[in-house]
Amino acid sequence: MTNGVGVKPQVNIAVVVDVIGALSDRSLLGGNCCLIDDGPFDSTGQGTHELHTAVAPGQVVQWYALAVDLQTPVEIRNITFLGGADAAGGAGPGERVVDGDHLDLNVWSGVVPYSMTRGVPHRYRLELQMYEGENSVLHLETPGLLCV
Amino acid sequence: MPQQLAIIVLVDIGNALESRSLKDNTYLFDNMKLHGSENQGTGDLVTAINGAYWSDGSQASEQVLNWLPYSLGSIPPTVPRSYQAARTQQADRQALADLTALTGRPSSDGEDAEAALSAIRKNVGTRVRAAGRSRALAGQQVLDVTGKVVSDHGQGLHNYPAPVITDVFGEAVDEKIIYPAAYGSPDLVTDGWYWSATVDTSRPGTYTYKMRIQLHELVQRAGDWTWEPVNLVCESRLQVVSQPRRNAFTQAGLSYLPLAPGVSA
Numbered sequence: 178m179t180n181g182v183g184v185k186p187q188v189n190i191a192v193v194v195d196v197i198g199a200l201s202d203r204s205l206l207g208g209n210c211c212l213i214d215d216g217p218f219d220s221t222g223q224g225t226h227e228l229h230t231a232v233a234p235g236q237v238v239q240w241y242a243l244a245v246d247l248q249t250p251v252e253i254r255n256i257t258f259l260g261g262a263d264a265a266g267g268a269g270p271g272e273r274v275v276d277g278d279h280l281d282l283n284v285w286s287g288v289v290p291y292s293m294t295r296g297v298p299h300r301y302r303l304e305l306q307m308y309e310g311e312n313s314v315l316h317l318e319t320p321g322l323l324c325v
Numbered sequence: 326m327p328q329q330l331a332i333i334v335l336v337d338i339g340n341a342l343e344s345r346s347l348k349d350n351t352y353l354f355d356n357m358k359l360h361g362s363e364n365q366g367t368g369d370l371v372t373a374i375n376g377a378y379w380s381d382g383s384q385a386s387e388q389v390l391n392w393l394p395y396s397l398g399s400i401p402p403t404v405p406r407s408y409q410a411a412r413t414q415q416a417d418r419q420a421l422a423d424l425t426a427l428t429g430r431p432s433s434d435g436e437d438a439e440a441a442l443s444a445i446r447k448n449v450g451t452r453v454r455a456a457g458r459s460r461a462l463a464g465q466q467v468l469d470v471t472g473k474v475v476s477d478h479g480q481g482l483h484n485y486p487a488p489v490i491t492d493v494f495g496e497a498v499d500e501k502i503i504y505p506a507a508y509g510s511p512d513l514v515t516d517g518w519y520w521s522a523t524v525d526t527s528r529p530g531t532y533t534y535k536m537r538i539q540l541h542e543l544v545q546r547a548g549d550w551t552w553e554p555v556n557l558v559c560e561s562r563l564q565v566v567s568q569p570r571r572n573a574f575t576q577a578g579l580s581y582l583p584l585a586p587g588v589s590a
Contacts, residue, residue, distance in 0.1 A: 237579065238582065244328060247328065247329040248328065248329050248330075248331045248356060248391070249328065249356075250328045250356065250359065251328070253573070256573075256574075257585075258582070258583060258584045258585040259585055259588075260585030260586060260587040260588060279375075279568065281360070281375060281377065281386070282377050282568055282569070282570050282571060283570070283571065283572075283573035284570050284571065284572050284573060285572075285573045285574070286572060286574075286579060287572075287574050287575075287579065287580060287581060287582035287583070288579065288580065288581045288582065289581075289582060290581040290582060290584060293584060294588055297588055299584055299585070299588050308359055309359055322582075
């Protein structure tokens with residue numbers, strides 16, 4: 178993909194989840210979830226739940242969920258970008274809950290728009306599904322993308 | 326990377342040895358109930374394997390199966406296998422200590438000494454002789470499920486060694502749907518070996534496969550107690566489906582990220 182700056186075309190964000198820890202604590206905090214990216218710029222918060230991934234317009238960003246214990250189930254249920262007005266936790270535009278039975282078929286990827294405001298973090302709500310039941314969906318609102 | 330699929334093969338060893346069959350004595354579980362596996366906890370498990378393909382038809386996810394043989398009513402599989410050797414050593418040490426105490430006693434206690442020796446003999450249990458390929462089990466004492474040494478083997482109170490899968494074969498292998506093999510592992514719990522298979526999800530359908538499972542029976546041969554291998558076969562099924570992957574933001578192809586408006590510097 179041409180993005181005008183000749184940078185790495187794709188940034189991968191790995192969402193590493195300790196499913197047993199998260200379900201036990203009913204929280205993705207406390208080291209139960211960390212995010213890592215392989216982007217070419219200076220992302221901050223690598224290996225924490227507060228990863229701010231530095232991206233350039235035209236780059237493809239792709240999220241993956243990865244269970245620490247490979248035999249536990251975890252899938253990304255939804256990613257919603259939080260707006261300036263509802264950054265406190267409201268659902269942003271584009272909220273859409275996908276079919277829970279086939280989360281494994283989803284590819285969470287998109288192109289960084291050229292219109293993205295530079296220099297400010299665009300936080301997103303990351304919902305993870307761990308098996309089924311009342312407390313099986315947990316979310317973070319701390320990670321974000323930062324356009325350089 | 327998708328979740329790895331684990332199939333637990335829980336064997337009622339005592340009854341399986343008695344009837345010389347794994348039918349109705351095997352309980353199968355997997356971690357794919359959410360993805361459509363059926364008949365969990367029975368001998369008739371159908372494991373759902375959900376494959377995925379890209380829009381050009383190529384395989385989009387690799388499914389990996391692992392088999393974990395467990396024994397019903399035995400020392401839990403999470404206890405390292407070295408537990409058996411450790412308990413054997415402990416029993417030996419205890420016997421030596423008891424013998425030392427006995428030899429230090431005055432010689433007039435003839436009857437007591439006889440009884441004490443008999444008790445020591447009981448505590449030491451019986452060592453099991455090596456038989457064929459079961460050499461790994463030889464030289465150790467027979468324990469019960471709580472880890473105590475068993476001296477009276479006729480009662481059937483002993484703990485059975487964990488079942489061992491020695492082969493995975495049948496239709497799914499012949500049809501090249503699964504590619505099973507035994508792999509080495511540093512994990513003491515699985516005794517260093519486990520069976521695993523990758524799956525070709527490009528040909529959906531239901532396929533049977535068989536597992537050859539080795540159990541061990543405690544028998545007396547020429548005065549020695551021996552763990553003798555008994556090979557039995559059980560069958561299970563895999564239901565392979567394959568669906569197209571899709572972009573989660575658009576439900577179709579790749580597009581711009583749906584950033585929220587109103588985020589400004």
